[in-house]
Amino acid sequence: MNVLRRLRNPVLxxxxxxxxxxxxxxxxxxxxxxxxxxxTLLAIFFxxxxxxxxxxxxxxxxxxxxxxxxxxxxxxxxxxxTAGVISGERERQTLSILLTTNISATRLILxxxxxxxxxxxxxxxxxxxxxxxVFLYGGVSPLQLIKVFGFYVVTMLVVxxxxxxxxxxxxxxxxxxxVSYAVVFGVAIGTSxxxxxxxxxxxxxxxxxxxxxxxxxxxxxxxxxxxxxFAMLNIFEEGPVQDLSSFTNAQSFWANVDPFWNYCLFxxxxxxxxxxxxxxxxxxxxxxxRKASAGEQ
Amino acid sequence: MIQIRNxxxxxxxxxxxxGLTMDIEKGTVFGFVGPNGAGKSTTMSILATLLAPTSxxxxxxxxxxxxxxxxxxxxxxxxxxxxxxxxxxxxxxxLDFYGANYDIxxxxxxxxxxxxxxxxxLSHKRDAYVDSLSRGMKQRLGLARSLVHNPEVLxxxxxxxxLDPRARIELREILKELRDMGxxxxxxxxxxxxxxxxxxxxxxxxxxxxxxxxxxxxxxAKMQEQRVLRIRLTGQLEEAMTRLREMPVITSVTREGSWxxxxxxxxxxxxxxxxxxxxTAGYPVAAFNEAxxxxxxxxxxxxxxxxx
Numbered sequence: 001m002n003v004l005r006r007l008r009n010p011v012l013x014x015x016x017x018x019x020x021x022x023x024x025x026x027x028x029x030x031x032x033x034x035x036x037x038x039x040t041l042l043a044i045f046f047x048x049x050x051x052x053x054x055x056x057x058x059x060x061x062x063x064x065x066x067x068x069x070x071x072x073x074x075x076x077x078x079x080x081x082t083a084g085v086i087s088g089e090r091e092r093q094t095l096s097i098l099l100t101t102n103i104s105a106t107r108l109i110l111x112x113x114x115x116x117x118x119x120x121x122x123x124x125x126x127x128x129x130x131x132x133x134v135f136l137y138g139g140v141s142p143l144q145l146i147k148v149f150g151f152y153v154v155t156m157l158v159v160x161x162x163x164x165x166x167x168x169x170x171x172x173x174x175x176x177x178x179v180s181y182a183v184v185f186g187v188a189i190g191t192s193x194x195x196x197x198x199x200x201x202x203x204x205x206x207x208x209x210x211x212x213x214x215x216x217x218x219x220x221x222x223x224x225x226x227x228x229x230f231a232m233l234n235i236f237e238e239g240p241v242q243d244l245s246s247f248t249n250a251q252s253f254w255a256n257v258d259p260f261w262n263y264c265l266f267x268x269x270x271x272x273x274x275x276x277x278x279x280x281x282x283x284x285x286x287x288x289x290r291k292a293s294a295g296e297q
Numbered sequence: 298m299i300q301i302r303n304x305x306x307x308x309x310x311x312x313x314x315x316g317l318t319m320d321i322e323k324g325t326v327f328g329f330v331g332p333n334g335a336g337k338s339t340t341m342s343i344l345a346t347l348l349a350p351t352s353x354x355x356x357x358x359x360x361x362x363x364x365x366x367x368x369x370x371x372x373x374x375x376x377x378x379x380x381x382x383x384x385x386x387x388x389x390x391x392l393d394f395y396g397a398n399y400d401i402x403x404x405x406x407x408x409x410x411x412x413x414x415x416x417x418x419l420s421h422k423r424d425a426y427v428d429s430l431s432r433g434m435k436q437r438l439g440l441a442r443s444l445v446h447n448p449e450v451l452x453x454x455x456x457x458x459x460l461d462p463r464a465r466i467e468l469r470e471i472l473k474e475l476r477d478m479g480x481x482x483x484x485x486x487x488x489x490x491x492x493x494x495x496x497x498x499x500x501x502x503x504x505x506x507x508x509x510x511x512x513x514x515x516x517x518a519k520m521q522e523q524r525v526l527r528i529r530l531t532g533q534l535e536e537a538m539t540r541l542r543e544m545p546v547i548t549s550v551t552r553e554g555s556w557x558x559x560x561x562x563x564x565x566x567x568x569x570x571x572x573x574x575x576x577t578a579g580y581p582v583a584a585f586n587e588a589x590x591x592x593x594x595x596x597x598x599x600x601x602x603x604x605x
Contacts (some may be wrong), residue, residue: 008397010394010398014383014386014394017385017386017390018383018385021385022385092381092383093377093379093380093381094380094382094383096342096345096347096375096377097395098398100345100346100373100375101370101395101398101399102367102398102399102400102446103398284347284349285346285347285348285349285362285363285366286366
């Protein structure tokens, strides 16, 4: 009973209630499904030449396209949903009151984070019927389907935690939203740009040292494996990262791990770090870890 | 109940509090008076565990606010000068949310909330959305919210600001009820006569310094060491003013129409003697009275020159 009480989060329940009471929520759901549905059905129409025939190889591409498009939608919506969760409370002048209640900083941050993500997860899981239509044509394994949805969850968790951290650090929602988009965009593009810079640098070094063998460093591919688009392609065995263990000098732990798990581990860790920082920074006064003693003055 | 020791708070080069020290006893209604920017809200934010002081200590119920914020939060109910509400919640849901934040079981909340709504005269608005409430009603709802966990100390930062006279009177009545319930209340305001009616003790703060502290009657008495006499004459005003200036107990003399206003540094017997002297000298005195200084005068008198 006590455990249940500890797990109960009033902030989370309140956010659910507030979010679903506005007109905004059904409009977002409608818009999201309309965009993805139209795109998928149009793609099916063109790929099957108006429904006359289909090739399993092409439906696999359709599945990939739908998955990457949905990933883009997550990257587009999650910063917007999370970047205002704390700064919005601050602007609404409700944060100071919340901070004087018994609710801990951890429960406050987790409540806000989970409430935003649960709405996004609701959107993603509402698209399952679309995947079911595409899945009907074949070309994709059930494991790949599960991995794709697992990938979405991990991506949402990390993008959401970045949004919450930025919302905690920046007072204005507008600025927090812009910075969140910039950071998410930076991660999406920056990891691969950095990977290619490192690869070219190694090549240049090899040329200078007159080494004829191809560059054999795991770092560019490791960076590619944490790029959301390439990591998603990797689930379908496409893209630049496929088998890190092919590196001859790849003795490290990472070389023997499926790049999908690399992605999950890296962003899982980043999620925890972002949330811990948000919890730390939201506390106006951080109590010392010692036993309370009355009359100590 | 509350002890503040040499409390200092700086924002960059600006010093908001310059070594504030005071004690507030349990069950006291303490009025915190001062102009805008004097340091009232800063002090209240520190007591509410929302702000860490630069130096010094503040204790609530024996707990130091920076090292034991959790314990302090259980003891206090805080209402900031400006606060927002969740517009898409009803009044009852709003209180229920905060009750849940204080880990009050749902069954207990169901009992407490109608009582609180009744206390702040909002029972009829129980199912109304917060958005639809007037400013005064929102203020009262905020007060009910700060009472949801039955705190021993209430910290109310300018609770009457922006309210119309009727809403102010209603709020004052509620605060009187809370005083009768034995709560320790810290209330800040620049509407001084209101504080005089409600508070047992007042503290006047100016530019981060506590310039006066004590019971309201004590502060009145202290101020009355310098009395102001208003004398109306039907003639010979200039002569009477010259005569008054010659008297050692008179500190200043000015004219306001047919009235002479004189600063008087003496006791009641000397006041009687002064009146006798004027009438014996033949000045046509039509009225003779002592100006009653209200809290506004006290405030202006106490804070004059501070920071200049």
